[in-house]
Amino acid sequence: MWDHEIKAMASTHAIITASVFMATVIPAVFVPGFSVYGTHLLWVYAVSGTVTCVSVAIFWLLGISPPTKKHTLGYKLSRLSRSCLYFFLSCLFFYTVVVLYGAPLIESALETFSLSVLLTSLTTLRCLCVLGPNVQTWIRVFSRHGAMSVWDTCLQITVACTLIGAWVGAFPIPLDWDRPWQVSSSHRKPTYSDWNQWTFELLFSFHHLQPV
Amino acid sequence: MKGTRVLSLLLWLCLMYFVGIYLFVGGFLLVRMEVNRTSTCGDILEPGDGSGDFCGSQPRFRRAVLIIIDALKIDFARFDPSNTAPRPYENKIPVLEETLSSRPLQSRLYTFRADPPTTTMQRIKGFTTGSLPTFVDVGNNFASSAILEDNLIQQFGKTGKRVVFMGDDTWESLFPKKFHRSLPFPSFNVKDLHTVDNGILQHLYTTSMYLPPELHFPQVFNASIMLNFCSRTCLCWFETVMGDDWDVLVAHFLGVDHCGHRFGPDHPAMADKLTQMDSVIRSVIDRLQNDTLLVLMGDHGMTDTGDHGGESQKETDATLFLYSPSPIFPAPLSQTEPDVVPQTDLVPTLALLLGVPIPYSSVGQVLLPLFSPHGQTGSAVGGLSQLEALWINAKQVNRFLETYSSMAKDIPPESLSQLQQEFSRLSSEYLLTARESRLPSSHLVSALQAYLTSVRDICRATWARFNPVKMAAGLVLLASVCLVCFLMSELSPALMREKTAGLLAPLVVALAVGACAAAAQLLTRGYVETAWCLAAGAFSSEILFFWRVCRLSPPAVTKNGAKASKLSRWLVLRRLLTPPLMVPLLRCASLLSDSYVIAEGRVITFLVLSLVIYIPIHLNWNGLLLPPSPDPLKSAGLLPSPALSPSIVRKESGILLACLGVLIGSMYLSLSFHGCREEQGFCQPSPFLSPLSRLQDSQLKNLYYILSVISLGVFAYLLRHCLCHYGNLNSSGGAVFTARWILPLLSVCLALHWAVSATPEDSFRKLSELIRLAQLALPRAAFCLLGLGLCLIWLDPLTVFVKARATSSSRSSAPALPRYRASTGISPQAELRHLIPQIYHRMRRSLEDGELSGGIEADNRPTVEAYGLGTVYSAPVLLFWGMLGVGLLLLHPEGMALSFLLLLLEMGALLHIHASSVNLSGAHGASTGGFTVPWAPIVVWSLAATQFFHATGHLPTFPSIQWGAAFVGFPDGHTGTFLPALLVSLNTFASHILFAVGCPLLLLWPLVREVRGSRGGRACGEEGEDAVMEMRLRENPEQFSSALLQLSARYLFIHGVQVCSQAAKTNLKVQFVRSLLGRGVVAVALEFQPWHSLYFSICVYFLVNIQHDITPLSVSTLFTGLFFSLCCCYSPETPNGVEGFCTQVDV
Known part of the structure; x- marks a missing residue:
């Protein structure tokens, strides 16, 4: 049973990582002039979209979400609409947080918003998929004794690492602004670093789970 | 007893810090006293023959032309005809070589060696005053950059020579009103960046800021524009040279330097530039008259990348070319002539050639080839002989040396006495020669030269060298004090428990070791250096402390056997790596990087925000933020049994999150009060920073004024409300009187003062007298009220x-x-x-x-x-804090009232967050664990101090000091220096002072906001154990004092670590000045901001930074100490007083 869960989780993360990779590679083949650095917004959208679709599909197929009490269509629909609302609210929340952390409020709002969408698709979406639209449960999962299953632990680790990665991503911003690679990123909150972090964190979560 | 021990321990810590800083600064900041005397024509130099020396003989030249070509390296000026493929900077000034070969008796080319720092401002200072550079020239007027030391330009002016100047406007600020006529070129201020609308050029920042505005626009270099720019200079130039209303003409060309910074020397643009300079020189040479001396020089060189500032030979070796239409050199270039001329030597040479006194503090040596050898005055029209010139020069240098050594003691006495002996020997020899009027031996000339050289060398050795040993010792001492602080904070209960005599032993040991060090120095070197004695004392007392700590800890370790020691060490390491301690470490790391220092205000806000968010996340991680759910899925065994009822938990969490919101909001808003550094190109300083009187728009002015007054009112109201809430306004003591009457009155005074100072001067002509009176009286009244209030709180702090x-x-x-x-x-x-x-x-x-x-x-x-007995400790602290806050606001611009309100809000929110989190985690039965304040709130507290340092418009740079504070209440200026210095430093360190004063509240607030439900519920059934609120402290005086010690040790630790990293950074910077200069903002900003010459900026940076860490250090120690003594002196008083009262009633 446990082994089975680990395997399922490993394959899930492998698929998500692969989807991130594909979201980078496929547009590069089909869209002229696409590059991670040059058309970063497009890339971010592609990646968040892919991640959203893939994780929704996978978690739905695997049936991870908590068992629902009612099976009526109306209940399911309300759950779905609440999930969408939470998704949107979480985007706004991350936007606010990023602004409070020092991103410009109006200027380059598009970039900040895409960062918040990205963060949402990496954190809130997974919470929605794994735990359902119930904020109380989310908060409870992120405590020391909150993780009840492998999925919960995995969720803890990935969410924490994503957020820490995004936080660490702010560090290069004040550095010398005359390097060419900094030119485009100096007005924007981190976008790439959390990707790196995410891949690391996936590896890390596997590593972490081995001795569990 | 406990109180004195805490106080003495803190004082000891502070003393250690100060010794460390003193040692470090002593090694780093070498101070040269500025001698404020000036030479005059009538001066009689000892030993003299009674007549004036300086202006005694006929001057050799009537007029002089000084052309300074910025960064004219000697390589640029040399001409090598054999070089067939010259690089862009080679062989581009052929006119020098042509002149040298065709008129060998009229021209010379030398290598002109500059003293590092090779930045323009320092160099101008060097070759006009003839002194050597140091880091801080004490005696300077800090508010302006003018050179106050005796200098050539001043001497020219005094002897009636008309000095005309054109070029770099640095000169205007260095010599204000000294020029007969001047054509400074518009500022090449970095602020010009605003005109750059081109985003790409923003990133060419480092180079583009050097260029005049018109150069910003073309992206591709356009040589003709640069030529145009110069031809403006040239045009005025020719007009002037042709004209006749000048005696000394100074022209400072910047083009070569610009070009070097932007393109480097190895670029076609440099060739164009140098060729153009060639034509300028050529035209000048053609137009000179016989009585005119041409001095062409570079102020410094440049590296291969076109930068300068360091001390490599490429940067120091500039050009010096001398020419006159009439023969000036008695003989063609010979082998014996010097090849390298130090920059200071120009000063006495020019002075004697033009017949003006040598500036008082010049240590230069006359350039002998320009004077005729003794006896053959044939070629020169008048003028001094070599020996005479040298003799005057030697006497002047000796006079300076005597004056200087009587003012400052930094020249080693043995070398000083050696120099004096040498001088007296030479003078007797010279006088003998002169009396017998025999031909002087060449021996005497060379001896005089040797004397002058040795004076210069000794001065240089004294003034321009760091003391790495001292710096290292200071650093080690600082680091070890940090360690002591950390140990003290970890071991404070044990330390307080220890019954052995407190600090007497370390003090005695320190004194003894210090005395021994002094005696040893006296024996071996003959004089005592205080710094080392202090260091020896400090180190020995620290070692004693460590020894005692080691002796203290074994019982704790041996409890769990030998293995425990490893484990505990690991635990200590783990404890160091928690997020609350990671944040200060990150902060220290950020201090090591220039980029982070420039963005310090934002960086610190970011860090504080991160740490603040960490607090609820951490609570949640421990499952304390939410009331334990009745969820059957969770096994009951995993969670500890709930100690707080869910409603209380919910309420406390609500308070915590609400305060978090307030805190984050005020932090975000505080970002809009930041000032701007020069390096931040696209930054606009906050509009609230400028005083209202400077605003033109009256509507805007009214709006700002109303905003400020409202926030002041809210500030005062919140304070009062808080005191009222805890029932502290009922008694009739001094403190309550202050809170009830003086605080509102002070606020009213402040608001009126703002109104008066914002009134435009010309709008109420009739009332001008009244306004002037009000400007004087209102702030003074406010000062008096403040003093009165603080005294009352101090004398009668009881609000019960x-x-x-x-x-x-x-x-x-x-x-x-x-x-x-x-x-x-x-x-x-x-x-x-x-x-x-x-x-x-x-x-x-x-x-x-x-x-x-x-x-x-x-x-x-x-x-x-x-x-109000529950807040018996915190109420006076709060009141004191509030009074001080309003008082410090008086020294700030009006708009800062908003910032102060934010400060109050942030502080309150932080206290509430801390209290709530203590309450929430108090469920774990930690109530027995004393009153320990965890690291997280202390770190936030100390970083918030720095955050508000920035949010009150301050920056750790010199130009950002708000000098206006010195004139609050003293609109006509001061006579002394103490009062303005006090006011300005109060203004600068306002936020640090406030946070340090408020620091004890961190300990008290959780007690004030103690949750009654839990403890009451638990304790009620037992004996009526209701030690409530701060009375709990009375119950456990030992725990109280240890908690206080711990709190202040932690606070000191965080600031100490910052000081340490500052010092380390400064050390690194000093070691790698050159590598730093190659890149980065520092070099660039330094070049054009006269006040920002490298060393100066490092110094100021260091000083201000260290200051803003020292101040909280000392202030917090002081206040914790005072607070503690206050507690100690009046807390026994409380029951006593009541006892008396009760007995009275009994009777």
């Missing part, structure tokens, strides 16, 4: 109102009930708030040992009610 009533209700109360009660007429909720602790009860319990059992007395005694 005790009321005794012999009502029957008290008698009827059963002894089992909690024996405290509120006054009648207050709702039960308010009773919780206005907690009236039972002094009576407590007093009795303390007396119980000696008396009979208390049953009977309880019936006989009246009920005593005391208002």
Whole structure:
């Protein structure tokens, strides 16, 4: 049973990582002039979209979400609409947080918003998929004794690492602004670093789970 | 006893810090006293023959032309005809070579060696005053950059020569009003960046800021524009040279330097530039008249990348070319002539050639080839002979040396006495020669030269060298004090428990070791250097402390056997790596990087925000943020049994999150009050930073004024409300009087003062007298009120109102009930708030040992009610803080009232967050663990101090100091220096002072906001153990003092670590000045901001930074100490007073 869960989780993360990779590679083949650095917004959208679709599909197929009490269509629909609302609210929340952390409020709002969408698709979406639209449960999962299953632990680790990665991503911003690679990123909150972090964190979560 | 121990430990820590900093600064900041005397024509130099030396003989030249070509390296000026493929910077000034070969008696080319730092401002200073550069020239007028030392330009002016200047406007700020006529070129201020609308050029920042505005626009270099720019200079130039209303003409060309910075020397643009300079020189040479001397020089060189500032030979070796239409050199270039001329040597040479006195503090040596050898005056029209010139020069240098050594003691005495002996020997020899009027031996000339050289070398050795040993020692000392702080904070309970004599032993040891060091120095070197004695004392006392700590810790370790020691070490390491300590470490790391220092305000806000968010996340991680759910999925065994009822948990979490919101909001808003550094190109300083009187738009002015007054009102109201809430405004003591009357009055004074100072001067002509009076009187009245209030709080800090009533209700109360009660007429909720602790009860319990059992007395005694006893410690601190806050606001621009309000809000929110988190985590039965304040709030507290340093418009740079503060209440200026310095430093360190004063609140606030429900619920059933709010501190004086020690040690630790990293950074910077200069903002900003010459900026940067860490260090120590002594002196007083009161009633 446990082994089975680990395997399922490993394959899930492998698929998500692969989807991130594909979201980078496929547009590069089909869209002229696409590059991670040059058309970063497009890339971010592609990646968040892919991640959203893939994780929704996978978690739905695997049936991870908590068992629902009612099976009526109306209940399911309300759950779905609440999930969408939470998704949107979480985007706004991350936007606010990023602004409070020092991103410009109006200027380059598009970039900040895409960062918040990205963060949402990496954190809130997974919470929605794994735990359902119930904020109380989310908060409870992120405590020391909150993780009840492998999925919960995995969720803890990935969410924490994503957020820490995004936080660490702010560090290069004040550095010398005359390097060419900094030119485009100096007005924007981190976008790439959390990707790196995410891949690391996936590896890390596997590593972490081995001795569990 | 405990109090004195805490105080003495803190004082000792502070002293250690100061010794460390003193040592470090002593190695780093070498100070040269500025001699403020000036030479005059009538000066008689000892030993003299009675006549004036300086202007005695006919000057050799009547006029002089000084052309300074910025960064004219010697390589640029040399001409090598054999070089067939010259690089862009080679062979581009052929005119020099042509002149040299065709007129060897009229021209010379030398290597002109500059003293590092090779930045323009320092160099101008060097070759006009003839002194050597140091880091801080004491005696300078800090508010302006003018050179006050005696200098050539001043001497020219005094002897009636008309000095005309054109070029770099640095000169204008260095020599204000010294020029007969001047054509400074518009500022090449970095602020010009605003005109750059081109985003790409923003990133060419480092180079583009050098260029005049018109050069910003073309992206591709356009040589013709640069030529155009120069031709403006040239045009005025030719007009002037042709004209005749000048005696000394100074022209400073910047083009070569610009070009070097932007393109480097190896670029075609440099070739164009140098060719153009060639034509300029050529035209000047053609137009010179016979009585004119041409001095062409570079102020410094440049590296291969076109930068400068360091001390490599490429940067120091500039060009010096001398020419006159009439022969000046007695002989063609010979082998014996010097090849390298130090830059200071130009000063006495020019002075003697033009017949003006040598500037007083010049240590230069005359350039001998320009003077005729003794006896053959044939070629020169008048003029001094070599020996005479040297003699005057030697006498002048000796006079300077004597004056200087009487003012400052930094020249080693043995070399000083050696120099004096040498001089007296030479003078007797010279006088003998002169008396017998025989031909002087060449030996005498060379001896005089040797004397002058050795003076210069000794001065240079004294002034321009760091003391790496001292710096390292200071650094080590600082680091070890940080360690001591850390140990002290970890071991404070054990330290307080230890009964052995407190600090007497370390003090004695320190004194003894210091004395020994002094004696050893006296024996070996003959003089005593205080710094080393202090260092020896400090180190020895620290070692003693460590030894005692080692002796202290074994019992703790051996408890769990030998293995435990490893484990505990690991635990200590783990404890160091928690997020609350990671943040200060990150902060220290960020101090090491220039980029982070420039963005310091934002960086620190980011860090504080991260740490603040960490607090609820951490609580949640421990499952404390939410009430334990009745969720059947969770096994009950995993969670500890709930100690707090869910409603309380929910309420506390709500408070915590709300305060978090307030905190983050105020932090975000505080970002809009930041000032701007020069390096931040696209930054606009906050509009609130400029005083209202400078605003033109009257509507805007009114708006700002109203905003400021409203925030001041809110500030005062919040304070008062807080005090009122905890029932501290009922008694009639001094502190309460302050809170009730002086605080509002002070605010009103402040608001009126703002109104008066914002009035435009010309709008109320009739009332101008009144306005002037008000400008003087209002702030002074505010100062007086402030002083009065603070004194009253100090003298009578008790805000407890005790009321005794012999009502029957008290008698009827059963002894089992909690024996405290509120006054009648207050709702039960308010009773919780206005907690009236039972002094009576407590007093009795303390007396119980000696008396009979208390049953009977309880019936006989009246009920005593005391208002505000629960906040007996925090109320005076809060009040003191508030008074100080309003007082410091007085020194700031009006708009800063908003920032101060934010500061208050942030502080309050932080205190509430801390208190809530303590309450929430108090569920774990940690109530027995003393009053330890965890790291996270302390770190936030100390970083918030720095955050508000920035948010009150301050920056750790020199130009950002708000000088206006010195004139609050003294609009006509001061006579002394103490008062303005005090006011300015109060203004600068306002936020640090406020946070340091408020620091004890961190300890007290959780007690003030103690959750009654839990403890009451648990304790009520047992004995009426209701040590409530801060009375809890009274109960455990030992824990209290250890907690206080821990708190202040932690606070000191965080600031100490920052000081340490500052020092380390400065050390690194000094070591790698050159590598730093190659890139980065520092070099660039330094070049054009006269005040920002490299060393100066490092110094100021260091000083200001260190200051803003020292101040909290000292202030916090001071205030914790004072606070503690205050507590100690009046807390025993409280029951005593009440006792007296009670007995009186009894009788």
